[in-house]
Amino acid sequence: MKKLLYFIIVVSFIDTFIQLPIITPYAKSLGASNILTGAIVAVYSLTNMFGNILGGHWIDKYGRKRMLFIGMISVTVILLLYPLAATGTQLFIIRLLHGLAGGFLIPSAFAYVGDQTRVGSRGKAMAFTGAAIGIAAIVGPAVGGALAARGQIEYVFLFVAGLFFMTSFLVLRYLEESFISRDRSKVHVKHFIPLLKNPLLLQASLAAFALMISNGTLAFALPLKVEAIGLNASATGALLSTFGIMAIIVFLTPINRIYDRAQPLTLVGGGILLIGISMLFLSYITQFWLGILTMIVYGIGFALVFPSMNRMVAESSTKTDRGKAYGIFYAFFSLGVVAGSSISGAIAEWWGIPFIFTAFVMLVVCTILFVIDRIQKSKRH
Secondary structure (H helix, E strand, O other), X not given: OHHHHHHHHHHHHHHHHOOOOOHHHHHHHOOOOHHHHHHHHHHHHHHHHHHHHXXXXXXXXXXXXXXXXXXXXXHHHXXXXXXXXOOHHHHXXXXXXXXXXXXXXXXXXXXXXXXXXXXXXXXXXXXXXHHHHHHHHHHHHHHHHHHHHOOOHHHHHHHHHHHHHHHHHHHHHHOOOOOOXXXXXXXXXXXXXXXHOOHHHHHHHHHHHHHHHHHHHHHHHHHHHHHHOOOOHHHHHHHHHHHHHHHHHHHHOHHHHHHHHOOHHHHHHHHHHHHHHHHHHHOOOOOHHHHHHHHHHHHHHHHHHHHHHHHHHHHOOOOOOHHHXXXXXXXXXXXHHHHHHHHHHHHHHHOOOHHHHHHHHHHHHHXXXXXXXXXXXXXXX
């Protein structure tokens, strides 16, 4: 069943990544203004936050399998609406619904993984989920970009809709519910309150926010940096692929034993520091090979953070509130996506130092994480 879960995670993230190269030109082709195009891009992540939180409660209330299946079928139908959009406004509404429905998928899948793994092996299992996302991040934009280059943007949405429909069948036929019905009677929306006060979940959510801030900075500022040092757009793709490949190497090789041997907070803190260092270096690179080395450091940092913070979420929750825990966590994830490129754009406009600012943010978040940990330890003694 775990292999099916990893496949579901690949499919769920392909839905996001495959649209990265095409959603802006598609909006423009429908006559959307620059402001509306920006809103079309951003509204998915904004409504995804609400979908994460709402879906998180329902995942605990009605079960992982049911909400995963409903999310899959809903996204399938919504994807079929994309080729029918005739105006930018219609595309905006479709993206709004898409983000909301898509918000059910990832918390469901990760709640499943958390349910299916033991405490001593969760780190390695979460590393495999990171590899699944890495595969989606590499394959998705490549397929989307290839179809778009041939003038077949509509086929991207039809392709993903077909993939989701097939996956919905696999969920219905082969996935077993991991949360038994008698436990669901204990589920209540008030369980959000203690989760929001849980220091381990708070630390994981701050790490997710920081990670996606750094990712948003890369999406916005890296193409500009590449252009500034006299390279073309293909260099940006190579640099981004380098960090993805490096992360997958860590996730899938024996290096992944570190996730169950080291404390997750130590790995998260170390990873965020490496990301901050790579951000600082990116501000000063003048040659392509230095960029490659910097993105290798970023990839190692990303690889240390992602499985470890997901392990922290699993260990801060029980079966009765794990859906809500992942809902909160991925809401911070989505918030970081929205804030990352927006803040980087503003900092670039005002001061021209998006990478340096992000490095400072990483340092601040890392400090906050360890201050929270120190406070909790002092309370226990």
